[in-house]
Amino acid sequence: MQFPDDPEAERAPSLVDTGALLRGLNPEQLAAVTLPAEPALILAGAGSGKTRVLTTRIAWLLQTGQVSPGGVMAVTFTNKAAKEMMTRLGAMLPVNVRGMWIGTFHGLCNRFLRAHWKQAGLSQTFQILDSGDSLSAVKRVIKAMNLDEERFVPKQVAWFIASCKEDGMRPGDVPVHDGQTQKMAEIYQAYQDQCEREGVVDFAELLLRTYELMRDDAMLREHYQRRFRHILVDEFQDTNRLQYLWLKMFAGPHTAVLAVGDDDQSIYAFRGAQVGNMSDFEREFRVKKVIKLERNYRSYGNILDAANALIAHNSRRLGKNLRTESGPGEPVRVQENASDFNEAQWVLEEAQQLHRGGMARHEIAILYRSNAQSRVIESALFNAGIPYRVYGGMRFFERAEIKHALAYLRLIENCHDDTSYLRVVNFPTRGIGARTLEQLQDAARQTGRSLWQSVGAVGGKGGANLAGFNALIDGMRNETQGLTLREIIEHMLHRSGLIDFYRTEKEGADRIENLEELVTAAEAFVTQEGFGKDAVALPVDELGPGSIAAPRSPDVPEAPAPVDLTPDAETGEIMSPLAAFLTHAALEAGDNQAQAGQDAIQLMTVHSAKGLEFDAVFITGLEEGLFPHENALSDADGLEEERRLMYVAITRARQRLYLSFSQTRMLHGQTRYNVKSRFLDELPESALKWLTPRTQGFGSGFARDYQAAWQRGSGLGSMVGAGRRNAGWQAPAEPPVPAAMKAAAAEAAGHGFKVGQSVFHAKFGEGVVVTLEGSGPDARAQVNFGRHGAKWLALSIAKLTPID
DNA sequence: TATAGTACATTTTTT
DNA sequence: ATGTACTATA
Numbered sequence: 001m002q003f004p005d006d007p008e009a010e011r012a013p014s015l016v017d018t019g020a021l022l023r024g025l026n027p028e029q030l031a032a033v034t035l036p037a038e039p040a041l042i043l044a045g046a047g048s049g050k051t052r053v054l055t056t057r058i059a060w061l062l063q064t065g066q067v068s069p070g071g072v073m074a075v076t077f078t079n080k081a082a083k084e085m086m087t088r089l090g091a092m093l094p095v096n097v098r099g100m101w102i103g104t105f106h107g108l109c110n111r112f113l114r115a116h117w118k119q120a121g122l123s124q125t126f127q128i129l130d131s132g133d134s135l136s137a138v139k140r141v142i143k144a145m146n147l148d149e150e151r152f153v154p155k156q157v158a159w160f161i162a163s164c165k166e167d168g169m170r171p172g173d174v175p176v177h178d179g180q181t182q183k184m185a186e187i188y189q190a191y192q193d194q195c196e197r198e199g200v201v202d203f204a205e206l207l208l209r210t211y212e213l214m215r216d217d218a219m220l221r222e223h224y225q226r227r228f229r230h231i232l233v234d235e236f237q238d239t240n241r242l243q244y245l246w247l248k249m250f251a252g253p254h255t256a257v258l259a260v261g262d263d264d265q266s267i268y269a270f271r272g273a274q275v276g277n278m279s280d281f282e283r284e285f286r287v288k289k290v291i292k293l294e295r296n297y298r299s300y301g302n303i304l305d306a307a308n309a310l311i312a313h314n315s316r317r318l319g320k321n322l323r324t325e326s327g328p329g330e331p332v333r334v335q336e337n338a339s340d341f342n343e344a345q346w347v348l349e350e351a352q353q354l355h356r357g358g359m360a361r362h363e364i365a366i367l368y369r370s371n372a373q374s375r376v377i378e379s380a381l382f383n384a385g386i387p388y389r390v391y392g393g394m395r396f397f398e399r400a401e402i403k404h405a406l407a408y409l410r411l412i413e414n415c416h417d418d419t420s421y422l423r424v425v426n427f428p429t430r431g432i433g434a435r436t437l438e439q440l441q442d443a444a445r446q447t448g449r450s451l452w453q454s455v456g457a458v459g460g461k462g463g464a465n466l467a468g469f470n471a472l473i474d475g476m477r478n479e480t481q482g483l484t485l486r487e488i489i490e491h492m493l494h495r496s497g498l499i500d501f502y503r504t505e506k507e508g509a510d511r512i513e514n515l516e517e518l519v520t521a522a523e524a525f526v527t528q529e530g531f532g533k534d535a536v537a538l539p540v541d542e543l544g545p546g547s548i549a550a551p552r553s554p555d556v557p558e559a560p561a562p563v564d565l566t567p568d569a570e571t572g573e574i575m576s577p578l579a580a581f582l583t584h585a586a587l588e589a590g591d592n593q594a595q596a597g598q599d600a601i602q603l604m605t606v607h608s609a610k611g612l613e614f615d616a617v618f619i620t621g622l623e624e625g626l627f628p629h630e631n632a633l634s635d636a637d638g639l640e641e642e643r644r645l646m647y648v649a650i651t652r653a654r655q656r657l658y659l660s661f662s663q664t665r666m667l668h669g670q671t672r673y674n675v676k677s678r679f680l681d682e683l684p685e686s687a688l689k690w691l692t693p694r695t696q697g698f699g700s701g702f703a704r705d706y707q708a709a710w711q712r713g714s715g716l717g718s719m720v721g722a723g724r725r726n727a728g729w730q731a732p733a734e735p736p737v738p739a740a741m742k743a744a745a746a747e748a749a750g751h752g753f754k755v756g757q758s759v760f761h762a763k764f765g766e767g768v769v770v771t772l773e774g775s776g777p778d779a780r781a782q783v784n785f786g787r788h789g790a791k792w793l794a795l796s797i798a799k800l801t802p803i804d
Numbered sequence: 805t806a807t808a809g810t811a812c813a814t815t816t817t818t819t
Numbered sequence: 820a821t822g823t824a825c826t827a828t829a
Contacts, residue, residue: 078819079819105819107819128819202819203818206819268818271817271818369816371816372814429806587819588819589818605816626815627815629815629816641816645816668813668821
């Protein structure tokens with residue numbers, strides 16, 4: 001699909017020739033790009049050229065001289081989005097993109113706090129905890145407070161603390177209703193004290209600290225509010241409360257905030273995103289101009305018809321309809337499958353056919369609602385020898401061996417980092433057992449000092465080993481003085497014994513490979529950041545007596561990494577390469593699986609597909625209980641978010657869209673009998689093409705499916721085939737099926753058939769009982785005969801033979 | 805201290 | 820079914 005040129009795209013309020021920049025924008029895009037300098041909201045539909053508008057807007061502001069690079073802030077959620085913005089901007093304009101504040105919320109906060117660490121009450125070398133680090137920190141606090149881990153589940157407490165912070169609450173602000181929350185607030189306080197002591201901050205703290213400093217320091221606030229003439233926020237529908245408050249701090253009376261988002265693509269409520277921020281923004285910032293980008297440049301008409309019809313079932317929308325000028329394209333194909341195994345097989349064959357027809361494998365995506373679904377598909381692809389790539393899973397910097405290596409590096413930087421200390425003090429083992437560590441932690445607790453400082457308090461053999469560990473770290477620190485980052489890491493890997501340890505492990509080869517990869521990553525980081533002989537400090541702003549007028553590198557061809565070499569605002573001091581690398585590792589967890597190179601089919605959850613697009617998309621597992629997920633069905637908001645998720649999935653496809661569901665599916669080691677997703681019923685028939693005959697007996701739509709599912713004893717649309725182990729499901733207060741019908745279903749046991757049972761039919765062959773209804777002469781069964789589809793049979797007439 | 809066995813949970817995810 | 824986290828045992 002091409003972007004047709006717009007001949008009218010030439011008018012800009014400037015003497016500079018901006019024609020090249022604005023050429024090809026449609027009227028709405030042009031209006032968005034050339035908006036006056038005041039708060040505005042852009043409702044950017046999927047595939048409407050949102051990133052292009054954002055980057056062109058910045059380029060246009062710069063080119064027309066309305067703002068200098070230092071006056072622009074652009075915030076994103078992911079490093080990937082930030083990078084892409086910088087790359088595209090760099091391609092549009094020969095500007096030093098590094099002078100601009102383009103980055104993730106967390107990256108920009110880091111930049112801010114590095115410059116103002118003193119005012120923020122942080123240590124100069126503060127390190128950043130990722131979620132795993134912060135969880136183990138919480139665990140230590142709970143232990144130190146002698147609390148019951150059953151009553152205060154570390155995961156939940158960590159979640160509680162993060163949520164408090166994301167609501168802008170300090171321990172003292174927590175509303176206390178009962179003893180439990182009282183205690184939780186106390187844990188929060190203790191956790192906070194511990195972080196303070198260790199010189200570490202968690203992700204939420206980066207934002208909250210920044211917000212508080214801006215709120216409380218009028219000088220600083222006025223400075224930044226004056227500085228940023230333009231703030232652009234990407235994916236605004238994903239902002240949480242704190243991010244919105246944060247934004248309000250940086251936006252001064254003369255700041256033009258441009259919020260870009262799509263309420264229909266809000267799929268992160270579960271992690272605190274507040275779609276309501278969009279309407280709050282419109283009201284509180286007195287937005288005069290709301291621009292809707294509804295023209296879609298990605299997909300053909302049938303795909304958009306499906307998307308529009310589906311999302312129309314949601315209430316509480318800001319309202320938006322996607323349109324295209326590319327024609328209807330091919331119909332959306334729908335496939336019913338007998339089992340998840342068959343579904344995988346079908347997807348695979350269809351994908352192979354597309355590939356043989358000339359479509360690159362990486363242009364084919366297989367999407368699913370939950371990660372567990374990938375397994376069947378993976379094994380099918382694996383057995384067929386088709387290259388594929390799975391997104392998600394362990395990220396590079398989260399791998400155990402990498403975390404171990406980073407812990408050593410962090411101790412070299414800051415030996416009071418107790419989290420890192422505990423992680424590697426006995427890894428590889430050096431005779432320091434649980435007893436010794438217990439004593440060490442007790443001593444540290446009593447004196448309020450770090451573990452490092454408390455080593456002397458432990459006697460005996462354990463104490464000696466602890467002293468040996470401290471000496472090891474000291475030794476590494478001394479020996480790596482003046483070495484390059486690469487040399488530091490290599491030295492540490494050997495000196496710590498990590499390499500030797502993994503050499504003797506049977507599964508160690510991969511881990512050593514990863515550790516080597518760490519060296520490579522550090523090398524790349526150094527090159528990218530411009531460390532080395534002519535390191536260049538970046539200007540933060542013109543604040544303070546010691547501010548630096550930094551020399552600018554004449555040209556920056558490559559996209560810079562999101563971690564900045566931010567100098568201290570007063571002294572101009574910058575971080576050591578090691579410290580900067582550690583920050584980088586915390587803020588950017590790296591790729592999950594760098595199986596780059598090969599042309600492979602892309603497998604991922606619908607969530608991780610957001611923002612991506614493919615020539616062909618398969619949405620699999622469209623079954624009640626799975627998609628929409630059963631856990632989301634308890635309230636209307638949950639269902640609407642599932643529907644938005646489906647909307648996101650549909651709008652990923654450029655040319656071909658396939659929807660599939662399966663009658664049975666292996667989940668948690670048990671077979672579930674599913675009915676097709678209600679979302680399929682919400683799509684317009686005119687846009688669809690059923691590849692399999694529509695199942696008989698399901699003609700009356702969802703209500704019928706629902707009742708059938710109910711009778712089979714499960715919740716909304718699916719049931720567990722054998723056993724009653726998963727007793728978690730609770731019946732809704734008002735069952736939609738009359739009690740008499742349920743009683744009838746119970747009596748039906750007389751005929752001896754069971755759901756899930758294999759049977760043989762003279763004409764249709766082998767099949768599986770999917771549904772049982774009625775009793776006595778009225779007893780009927782829905783049997784799935786695979787190739788012949790599912791049939792409803794009267795048990796008193798049809799001759800069904802059980803197979804075992 | 806390492807390994808084997810058991811209990812347990814299992815939507816979605818970025819920083 | 821499968822992976823993880825924790826406990827019991829050599």
